[in-house]
Amino acid sequence: MGAWREGLEKRGGLDKYENGVFTNFAAKNQITSYLVTSIFKDRDGVLWIGAYGGLTRYKDGKFTQFTKENNFVGEEVYAITQDFSGNLWFGTEDGLTVLRDGFFQNFTTSDGLPHDEVKFLLETEDQTLWIATRGGLASFKDGKFTNHSELPQIQIRSIYEDAEGTLWFGTYDGGLIRRKNARFKTIAVKDGLHDNGAFQILEDDFGRFWISSNRGIYRVSRQELNEFAEGKRQSVMSVAYGAEDGMLDAECNGGTQPAGFKSKRDGSLWFPTQKGVVVIDPKSVSAGSQPTNVVIEEILIDRKTVSHQYGIEILPANDSLEIRYTGLSFVKPEQIKFKYKLEGLDEDWIDAGTQRTAYFSHLPPGDYVFRVAAANVDGVWNEQGATVKISVKPPFYRTFWFLALCIIGAFGLVTIVFNSRIRNLEKAHAAQEEFSRRLLASQEQERQRIAAELHDSLGQELLIIKNWALLGLRNKTDSSEQLGEISETASQAIDEVREIAYNLRPYHLDELGLTKAIESMLDRVSKSAKIAFASEIDLIDGFLPKEAQINFYRIVQECVNNIVKHSGATEAEVKIKRSDGILRLSVWDNGQGFETDSLALKRAGQSGFGLAGISERARILGGKLVINSANGEGTVVNLTINSKDL
The missing domain is CATH 2.60.40.10 (Immunoglobulins)
Known part of the structure; x- marks a missing residue:
């Protein structure tokens, strides 16, 4: 076997192990180099030795060297094998060389190899030659090379075919790869292997793989590997051996062929390491059946x-x-x-x-x-x-009693909120009903007032006109006195009609605008009442939409009417100011005042809408209404309207 030793320059070469003793078999001058890289014995018993410098054949006790001088291309021989036809194949740093019929032929990347440096060779039962190169995996069959690009370009260190024809590829650091039915499956440390290195794969007689790596030798069941590759289990179990198990050095050698072998005589397994050869007897390693x-x-x-x-x-x-x-x-x-x-x-x-x-x-x-x-x-x-x-x-806060209290509290809170909401809705409904009642009452009062005015004033005036006319017809001599009475009475009737129409809809609002209408209304009230009215009114025409002007006019009118009818005031003042999109109304009197609670407000509005009508019209205008009053202290009504809210 080829062995790396300390002091190679002194001895080196090839050692032979026989009867428990190592002896030097081939010295430096007998082979191309003392750095032996591969060794192979063919079917004829001829020993082929690969080394740095070329190839050496040992036959019939004689060494023969093959180098570039006698047509052998490679200077470094990494792998040697023999095919079923008897041809010898050599993997070198310069390509793949075959010895056929006594002649060497070399193949390189120009012939289809993925890389010129060939590291491992194996011919399988179907007579396919598998070639591991530094640049990937290739196969040779029927005179044609095939590159297996579906496999990552990792360094393949060993190839093994099991009894079922399944191929196993060991790599430098890419794990163990299974090929079955033309499909590759990688098994690595994450799946249960001891190491991702697999320099040599040897199978013992019990279906267990023994694999060398930089971190020792580990074994794993081939059945488990197959079951994992087929998805029948989640991981595999591997058992590692190192220095604590008797190895002088756990780091194994690889990269050339063979990096270990199985003895045909006793089934022992031989692996090279950095400090010599490790021999394993698989029969002495029994599977543990006792659970831990x-x-x-x-x-x-x-x-x-x-x-x-x-x-x-x-x-x-x-x-x-x-x-x-x-x-x-x-x-x-x-x-x-x-x-x-x-x-x-x-x-x-x-x-x-x-x-x-x-x-x-x-x-x-x-x-x-x-x-x-x-x-x-x-x-x-x-x-x-x-x-x-x-x-x-x-x-x-996650206990049952706390959650129960939270649920009870939440239920109580919901009940309170619900009841409060119901009460608010009931109040709003009651207020709406009260407003509707007042609206109907106000309408009825307005009809009564118009009917009374038509009957008591306009009706009486028309009756007088009728009587004077009849009297003039009977007195056929001089009717000038009767005609004068008729004219005066007709004028009074016309004034009554105008007053009624003005109360229904002030014509000044449409003809002269909101500002003039309010000024006219205040002038009329000031002349007819015993209250000294003062006013400051800005020009507010165009501030309010046309449909909103009547509401603002009625608010001012209702405030003034309340002063005249209920306040007992001697002085009053109306201010209307407009600035920066804000309209402000202030109505003041020095009358008797009232308490601004709901009962007082209700009493203040008994003759019509009253303050409730003012409040509703202010809401329609989007304004803010504030009423300040107290018994004996007069009243101030303030209304603020923002043009953005209209």
């Missing part, structure tokens, strides 16, 4: 150890929970794997790997059972595991 016992060692709440013999209780003030557990085994205890779940919260197991601590924080209130299970190095699980009961107490 699991114990919970310690529980910490907020980093303080608590007793857990009868379970633990977590209070609302506690934040963190830490559970430490372990598995009891004398066989590779450091490789025991765990899984746990918090029953009542977790539906599935949580894969903890080799971690021996579970952390929880801010658990919701409730009763739980923490369960942890363990698997030995051969993947036998102790599903019963170890358990501990956990009770998480809720804060007071």
Whole structure:
């Protein structure tokens, strides 16, 4: 076998192991270089030795070297194999070389290879030659190269075909790759492998793969690998071996062929390492069938150890929970794997790997059972595991009684709000009914007033005109006196009609505008009443929409009428000011005043709409009405209207 040794410059070459003894088989001057990289024995018993510098053949006790001088292209030979036809294939840094019928032929990227540096060769049962290069994977069949671009361009270090014809590719750091039915599946550390390196893949007689890497040698069941690749399991179990198991160095060699082999004589497995050869007897490694016992060692709440013999209780003030557990085994205890779940919260197991601590924080209130299970190095699980009961107490605001009080309080609050809303609606409805009653009463009073005026004034005047006319007809001599009476009475009737029409709709409002209409109304009242009226009125024409002007006029009119009829005042003042889109009305008198409660307001409006009518008209105008009054202190009515609210 080729071996790397300290002091290669002194000895080197090729060593032979026989009857338990290593002897130097080929020295530097017999082979192309003392740096041996590959070795292969063909079906005729001829030994082929690859090394830096070229190729060497050992046949019938004689060494023959092949270099560029005798048509062998490669100077560094990494892999050697023989196909079913007896042809020899050599993987070199300068391409793939075949020895056929005594002649060498070299293939490179120009012939279809993905890269010229060929690292591993294997011909499978279907007579396909698989070629691992530095730039990817290729295959050769029926004289044609095929590049497998569906596989990532990773460094493939080994290729193995199992008894079922499935291909397995070992990589430098890309995990183990399975090819079955022309489909590739990668299996890596995240899936349960000990390492992503797979320098050599050897299968023992028990269906277990032994794989070398930079972090030691690990074994894994081929059945588990297949089940994982087919989606029948979530992960695989791998068992690692290193210095603690007797290896002088856990770092294995790879990158040339072979990087290990299986003895046909006794089934032992040989792997090269940085400090010599490791030999494994798979028969001495029995699968462990005894499940690993699991114990919970310690529980910490907020980093303080608590007793857990009868379970633990977590209070609302506690934040963190830490559970430490372990598995009891004398066989590779450091490789025991765990899984746990918090029953009542977790539906599935949580894969903890080799971690021996579970952390929880801010658990919701409730009763739980923490369960942890363990698997030995051969993947036998102790599903019963170890358990501990956990009770998480809720804060007071999440207790039943507090929630019940909240529900009762909320129900009471809703009831209060509902009842208040009902009362407000009833008040609003009552106010609306009162307003409607007053409106109907006011309309009826207005009809009565108009009827009375027509009957008592206009009707009487017309009756007088009729009587004077009849008297003039009877007195056929001189009727001038009767005609004069008729003329005077007719004038009075006309004035009465104008007064009635003015009260119904002041014609000044349409003919002269709002400002003149209000001034005319105040002038008439001032002349007819015993109250000294003063006024300051800005020009307000155009401030209010036409349909709103009558409401503002009626407000002023109602305020003045209330002063005349009810106040007993000797002085009064009306101010109307307009500035910056704001219209302000102020009506003042020095009369007897009144209490501005609902009863007083009701009494003040008994003759018509009264103050209620003023308030309703102010609301229609979008204005703000304020009435200030008290017994013996007079009254002030203020109305503010913003043009933006119209």
